[in-house]
Amino acid sequence: LNYQENNRDKILANTDIARLIQEYVPLKRTGTNFRANCPFHKEKTPSFFVSPAKQIFHCFGCGAGGTIIEFYQRINGLTYFEAIKGLSEKYGIPITFNDKYETGEKEELYSINSSALEFYKSELKKNRNAYKYFLERSLSDDTIVLFGLGYALDSWNSLKYELNRKGYKDEKLIESGLIIRKETGETYDRFRNRVIFPILDITGKPIAFGGRVINGDSDFKYINSPETPIYHKGGMLYGLNLSKKYITEADKVYILEGYMDLITCYQFGIKNVAATLGTALTPAQIKLLSRFTKNIVMVYDGDAAGVSAMWRSMEKLLEQDIFPEIYVIEDDMDPAEILLLKGSEYFLKKLSKPLSFFEFGLKKLRAEHNANSLAGKKKIISEMINLFRHIKDIVSISELTKRLSENLNVDFDALFLEVKKQIKLSKSEIGNRENEDAETISSNNFVLKDGFSELEMKILKLLIDNGNPEIIEKFKSTIVVSDLTEPLNLIFGAIFETGNSSPGFLLDYFANEKEIQTLITSLAVDSPNQNGLPEYMPENTDTVTNDYINQYNIKMGKADSNETFQKIKSIVMNDGECDPILIQKHLENKRNLKQVAVN
Numbered sequence: 001l002n003y004q005e006n007n008r009d010k011i012l013a014n015t016d017i018a019r020l021i022q023e024y025v026p027l028k029r030t031g032t033n034f035r036a037n038c039p040f041h042k043e044k045t046p047s048f049f050v051s052p053a054k055q056i057f058h059c060f061g062c063g064a065g066g067t068i069i070e071f072y073q074r075i076n077g078l079t080y081f082e083a084i085k086g087l088s089e090k091y092g093i094p095i096t097f098n099d100k101y102e103t104g105e106k107e108e109l110y111s112i113n114s115s116a117l118e119f120y121k122s123e124l125k126k127n128r129n130a131y132k133y134f135l136e137r138s139l140s141d142d143t144i145v146l147f148g149l150g151y152a153l154d155s156w157n158s159l160k161y162e163l164n165r166k167g168y169k170d171e172k173l174i175e176s177g178l179i180i181r182k183e184t185g186e187t188y189d190r191f192r193n194r195v196i197f198p199i200l201d202i203t204g205k206p207i208a209f210g211g212r213v214i215n216g217d218s219d220f221k222y223i224n225s226p227e228t229p230i231y232h233k234g235g236m237l238y239g240l241n242l243s244k245k246y247i248t249e250a251d252k253v254y255i256l257e258g259y260m261d262l263i264t265c266y267q268f269g270i271k272n273v274a275a276t277l278g279t280a281l282t283p284a285q286i287k288l289l290s291r292f293t294k295n296i297v298m299v300y301d302g303d304a305a306g307v308s309a310m311w312r313s314m315e316k317l318l319e320q321d322i323f324p325e326i327y328v329i330e331d332d333m334d335p336a337e338i339l340l341l342k343g344s345e346y347f348l349k350k351l352s353k354p355l356s357f358f359e360f361g362l363k364k365l366r367a368e369h370n371a372n373s374l375a376g377k378k379k380i381i382s383e384m385i386n387l388f389r390h391i392k393d394i395v396s397i398s399e400l401t402k403r404l405s406e407n408l409n410v411d412f413d414a415l416f417l418e419v420k421k422q423i424k425l426s427k428s429e430i431g432n433r434e435n436e437d438a439e440t441i442s443s444n445n446f447v448l449k450d451g452f453s454e455l456e457m458k459i460l461k462l463l464i465d466n467g468n469p470e471i472i473e474k475f476k477s478t479i480v481v482s483d484l485t486e487p488l489n490l491i492f493g494a495i496f497e498t499g500n501s502s503p504g505f506l507l508d509y510f511a512n513e514k515e516i517q518t519l520i521t522s523l524a525v526d527s528p529n530q531n532g533l534p535e536y537m538p539e540n541t542d543t544v545t546n547d548y549i550n551q552y553n554i555k556m557g558k559a560d561s562n563e564t565f566q567k568i569k570s571i572v573m574n575d576g577e578c579d580p581i582l583i584q585k586h587l588e589n590k591r592n593l594k595q596v597a598v599n
């Protein structure tokens with residue numbers, strides 16, 4: 001672990017996050033921060049902030065956030081290790097790169113996953129109920145074996161005991177994501193009483209698992225392994241290890257949403273498939289697919305979530321010069337159900353008539369707006385132009401504009417002029433936002449909205465801004481971690497345990513906890529003057545610390561009242577003074593005396 005931390009620290013100490021981000025999006029200074037339109041989601045008003053002081057970015061629109069490493073990782077679709085490597089090369093930062101060490105680290109995670117896979121498979125054979133789940137969905141024995149399907153026992157520790165018995169230590173099991181550690185130190189199996197879908201990388205090595213409840217009595221129908229050094233969700237596609245040769249053969253791939261859809265298609269002979277596991281396609285996934293084919297057919301649910309994921313995938317594909325086709329399932333069934341009820345011939349016939357992305361987009365927009373009214377037409381045109389923005393070559397844009405003008409019955413020349421104007425504008429629009437009111441975004445509301453105690457959030461921000469071991473120690477002897485609610489108990493627990501409260505460190509500590517990371521980065525870029533939290537300067541940190549400790553004690557009932565009241569009480573009791581004006585005088589004298597004593 002030392003090796004990872006050292007490299008992380010080296011990268012963080014020798015790079016400038018603002019300089020890197022500037023290469024991707026133009027940044028504009030606002031107070032102590034920079035802001036821009038978020039490169040990770042579509043927006044018109046910039047809610048993406050970069051703090052050069054804390055070397056952190058955070059988007060109040062989509063929650064993306066982190067250090068330069070997380071930015072580089074995400075924008076390029078890399079794994080954590082690839083991002084470290086890439087940045088070290090880019091900026092010539094020598095990292096103590098140790099191939100053996102890294103390979104060893106990863107190899108152990110692969111072998112833990114292989115052992116877990118075997119265990120889950122053997123449990124499936126013993127558990128009639130779980131096996132029935134697959135049989136009821138018409139999966140054959142061969143298919144169950146081919147996809148390595150398994151079962152996690154209804155037990156808190158059976159996998160942990162099995163893997164401990166094989167010699168794997170808890171620390172490593174936690175890193176693999178198969179075991180979770182509670183703040184009390186106890187550990188338990190992540191997957192319990194679920195059928196298991198192993199997630200294999202393109203070479204067939206197990207890198208993660210998905211689990212589905214059998215009885216349907218959980219809020220979380222599906223759960224997945226968290227991101228680990230060997231599992232980067234946005235970088236892989238489910239089923240590709242088996243389907244890649246069929247994709248190359250057919251020179252076409254059907255992108256599906258889930259495990260069961262993919263497995264059922266495969267069993268029914270539709271083998272040129274891959275599944276995204278419920279998210280929009282990432283640039284990394286698209287690059288991976290492009291190695292096998294450029295002909296991509298998205299097979300998606302017609303529900304709102306499905307359509308919105310598809311729209312985002314479409315934009316990403318267009319950016320990579322791929323014009324996708326789309327097949328929206330309208331039968332209110334998923335592909336697995338259609339195959340079981342109507343057979344593969346029926347489904348293949350349906351799949352053979354997908355819409356082009358252009359037709360799909362227009363159909364969707366025509367359903368939303370009245371194309372016969374001028375206002376409706378304008379809306380459709382502006383949304384279509386938004387889609388065209390993602391296309392790189394002007395010839396294609398001109399061709400599509402022609403089709404759009406015919407479809408909506410508007411003059412081509414006028415429309416093309418508008419398209420060119422809009423697209424040009426979009427590329428420089430961030431620079432044109434000089435006059436925009438910087439106060440329009442109340443980005444900071446995010447921080448206090450979630451029902452957390454304001455005082456504890458202020459303390460956390462103080463620690464993130466200016467935490468040093470001395471201050472951390474002061475709060476440690478004041479705050480009882482078990483009095484806090486989640487996730488504050490986890491965050492304060494980590495800070496008190498390690499004596500470190502820098503955002504770069506905390507992001508690494510909570511590497512698998514997206515929500516905590518978002519909270520930390522949002523606090524780190526939170527700026528004053530926008531009804532946010534106060535700004536903490538090194539010179540006022542001590543005063544503020546003492547003030548917060550008093551407030552916290554009062555809140556927890558550890559102090560009867562505030563300091564002044566205690567003083568007044570002592571004046572009344574000891575000096576026998578009752579006149580308010582004289583009490584005021586006494587107070588001032590005491591303050592002066594105290595000041596003299598300090599000096």
Ligand SMILES: [Zn+2]
Pocket residue numbers: 038039040041048059060061062063064
């Ligand atoms: Zn964003």
